[in-house]
Amino acid sequence: MPSIDIAQRRARLATRHRLALSARAADPVEIARSMVVLHATDPATVYLSVGARGIDLTPAAVERELYDERALVRLLAMRRTMFVAPTELVPVLQASTCDALAHKQRRTYGRLIEQAGVVDGDVASWLAEVEAETHAALLARGAATGAQLSKDVPRLRTQIDTAPGKSYSKPTNITTWVLVVLGAEGRIVRGRPNGSWTSSQYTWAPVETWLPAQDSVLSTEEARAELVRQWLHAFGPAPVTDLKWWTGWTLGEVRKALARLPIAEVDLDGTTGLLLADDLAPVPEPEPWAALLPALDPTPMGWQSRDWFLGPHAPALFDRNGNIGPTIWADGRIVGGWAQRADGEIVTRLLEDVGSDHRALIDAEIARTATWFGDVRAIPRFRTPLQRELTT
Helix, strand or coil: CCECCHHHHHHHHHHHCCCCHHHCECCHHHHHHHCCCEECCCHHHHHHHHHHHECCCCHHHHHHHHHHCCCEEEEECHHHCEEEEEHHHHHHHHHHHHHHHHHHHHHHHHHHHHHHCCCCCCHHHHHHHHHHHHHHHHHHHCCECHHHHHHHCHHHHCEECCCCCCCCCCCEECHHHHHHHHHHCCCEEEEEECCCCCCCCEEEEEHHHHCCCCCCCCCHHHHHHHHHHHHHHHHCCECHHHHHHHHCCCHHHHHHHHCCCCEEEEEECCEEEEEECCCCCCCCCCCCCEEEECCCCCCHHHCCCCHHHHCCCHHHHECCCCCECCEEEECCEEEEEEEECCCCCEEEEECCCCHHHHHHHHHHHHHHHHHHHCCCCCCCCCCCHHHHHHCC
16 A cells, blocks of 8 residues: 655645645636635635635635626535535536435424424425425526515515524524525525625525526436545545545445545555545645635645644634634644734734744735735634634
8 A cells, every 4th residue: 555644745735725836826716626615604715715825816806706707606515514616516516415405404494394383284395385486586586685585485484483492592484494495406596795705695596597507417426426536636645534524425425436436545644545546646845835724714624634734733723613713824734823803914823933934935925815805804703712812
């Protein structure tokens, strides 16, 4: 079994994730393809992830690809997490992940509606009718917010108490539930937000008017194999547990997808890692580099086993739910964290010595990040210990 050491894994990360200076790109879509998908739970992450890997890019360039060219699309996918994906990857995500997610969410919401006792008759049929009415209303409007659609479809305002009798109980209407299911099914799409690039108040559009029609539909097996192939190219070599965690599939589903691909096993310092069989050639080590990555960036969120680039810094950089905050990188490892203060200043803290040369590279990235923000202020949705310390 061939061995791949940490230095080679870091070289692959630097090049494949477009973090080394020589690997950066001038096209937001190409950057997204390099990462398979961009993490988008926090809207600002998408823009900052592209900015960290870009050459002469601005937030407006990302907005153009999302909302004018529509070469990128926002959708709920693996682990019921929000991502931004290249549009050509949508059929793969739909068949591999989103169809199953839609089925699961519809079943969950239907059970809650049934338990609430607010619907006479068959809940599944009732919910399907509401979904169809909502889709039709959106087609008629062209684009709309959830609040606008709830005026067109009164049943969207049906109130459900998901925790009856509990002190934290707060009845909610089913508008968001229906939109989540329609979005997961690929029938509607999150469009332009109401606000700046840090806003999460999206309008919705019917897929018929937003994306080109699909020429063909992939089988679940074909789609999962293709998604695994792309992940291995971007994140391999890695143990199968990392792939299982990233996809959110069962171990059996992951192994079934792997069986459709030419896979090589490699030794990762005592752990068996997986790599595409035609991707065993070493990646040249790039010139020294540094990067400031945002909270929930797809690079650190691409693996479950992170010791080889994270070191001992998890307590400062992760919250209790496993969300990583803004990080400073040097040559393929995390060396510190950063934050934006209310006045716009980018403040940092190094957690290990990096030397004067890397300090200069980090300073250059701080300046680039400040320029990217401009007058915009963005507080990460999930705040971590170091981020809180830097902003108080």
